[in-house]
Amino acid sequence: MLILTRKLGESITIGDDIKITFLEAKGKQVRIGIEAPPHIAVHREEIYQLIREQNIQAAKVDSIEKDTLPDILDGLRNLLLKDQQEL
Amino acid sequence: MNLITARFGEIDVDESKVIDMRGGVIGFEHLKKFVLHIQDEKNPFWWFQSLDDGKVAFVVINPFIAKADYEPVIDDNDTKLLEIENAEHVVLLAIVTILQNPFSVSVNLRAPIVVNAEKKIAKQVILEDQTCPVQYYLTTTGSGDEASIA
Numbered sequence: 001m002l003i004l005t006r007k008l009g010e011s012i013t014i015g016d017d018i019k020i021t022f023l024e025a026k027g028k029q030v031r032i033g034i035e036a037p038p039h040i041a042v043h044r045e046e047i048y049q050l051i052r053e054q055n056i057q058a059a060k061v062d063s064i065e066k067d068t069l070p071d072i073l074d075g076l077r078n079l080l081l082k083d084q085q086e087l
Numbered sequence: 088m089n090l091i092t093a094r095f096g097e098i099d100v101d102e103s104k105v106i107d108m109r110g111g112v113i114g115f116e117h118l119k120k121f122v123l124h125i126q127d128e129k130n131p132f133w134w135f136q137s138l139d140d141g142k143v144a145f146v147v148i149n150p151f152i153a154k155a156d157y158e159p160v161i162d163d164n165d166t167k168l169l170e171i172e173n174a175e176h177v178v179l180l181a182i183v184t185i186l187q188n189p190f191s192v193s194v195n196l197r198a199p200i201v202v203n204a205e206k207k208i209a210k211q212v213i214l215e216d217q218t219c220p221v222q223y224y225l226t227t228t229g230s231g232d233e234a235s236i237a
Contacts, residue, residue, distance in 0.1 A: 052114035
């Protein structure tokens with residue numbers, strides 16, 4: 001890992017089009033600003049990991065037997081539609 | 088164009104309906120092409136089927152059906168990336184997780200797939216709104232945020 005020391009207001013650049021600026025430090029919290037092109041996804045690590053794991057779980061729907069899933073989805077559909085009628 | 092899928096066997100894919108993922112489904116970034124597969128018109132649960140890997144398919148639902156007062160705010164960077172000029176062209180798909188033992192069904196409201204239906208481009212975005220749950224349960228068996236319907 002490359003480790004750099006920066007002062008507040010200073011930046012680092014990554015490649016041609018990513019710039020990270022250190023804005024504010026308060027106790028153990030640091031505020032940083034990130035400028036990156038739209039195709040570069042910037043996320044907090046923990047939420048990114050959480051959603052990644054959720055997607056992997058969701059894709060395991062393939063392990064549910066083909067015959068039982070339509071019944072499950074039909075049952076859920078009835079629940080959802082019943083709810084809408086009540087509203 | 089025909090595709091061999093794990094769940095539906097061989098399906099016929101209308102090439103004009105292929106959705107190009109920009110940035111991909113998180114954790115599945117290598118899969119770039121998907122189709123929305125509607126097995127039963129009357130059922131709000133649809134399938135988001137990968138064309139690059141026939142084994143990968145997600146159950147998805149319009150998040151507003153799962154939670155009527157859902158209010159997602161899409162980041163400017165994402166609207167730019169998805170070339171969204173008219174909100175009417177936006178379709179949201181929330182990924183559904185179905186677990187069997189114990190049985191639970193949850194909807195990911197924090198990271199919807201935003202589709203520009205006109206241009207057939209999409210991205211799974213992560214909303215800044217921390218009150219949107221990653222697991223919004225449609226069943227009472229799960230823990231955490233629950234829908235009132237179960």
